[in-house]
Amino acid sequence: MHHILGTIDSFLTRSKQQSQRKTPEAVREEFQSLASDAARPFLAARTDRFVSEVELFLASGLNIEAYDAVYKQRLGWSAPGVTSEAEGEVSEHQHTPVIPYLYIFDEEYDEND
Numbered sequence: 001m002h003h004i005l006g007t008i009d010s011f012l013t014r015s016k017q018q019s020q021r022k023t024p025e026a027v028r029e030e031f032q033s034l035a036s037d038a039a040r041p042f043l044a045a046r047t048d049r050f051v052s053e054v055e056l057f058l059a060s061g062l063n064i065e066a067y068d069a070v071y072k073q074r075l076g077w078s079a080p081g082v083t084s085e086a087e088g089e090v091s092e093h094q095h096t097p098v099i100p101y102l103y104i105f106d107e108e109y110d111e112n113d
Contacts, residue, residue: 003038003042004035004042007034007035007037007038008031008034008035008038008054008058011030011034011035015027015030015031028055031055032051035050035051035054036048036051039051
């Protein structure tokens with residue numbers, strides 16, 4: 001965790017100082033490459049998904065609690081302590097939300113992946 005966070009922090013610091021020298025696409029590619037290289041030894045096949053999630057989180061500008069609440073809302077969940085006006089109403093399109101776990105340490109998942 002510290003290695004990945006240090007790599008991301010270092011990149012963000014450098015990119016702020018060099019922001020006018022590179023296109024946004026070049027900055028994004030560099031970020032993806034550096035974050036992937038830092039995370040791959042720990043996350044293996046899950047690295048690309050992790051880097052995508054980190055990009056979404058950083059681009060959101062939210063803190064982790066707010067990001068999680070928005071993410072859960074987009075999945076159709078209600079956050080603990082949050083009520084909605086539609087709560088209690090039966091929807092004609094009932095569905096069971098699914099948690100998008102990364103399954104980092106789940107060996108069974110790795111075998112079926």
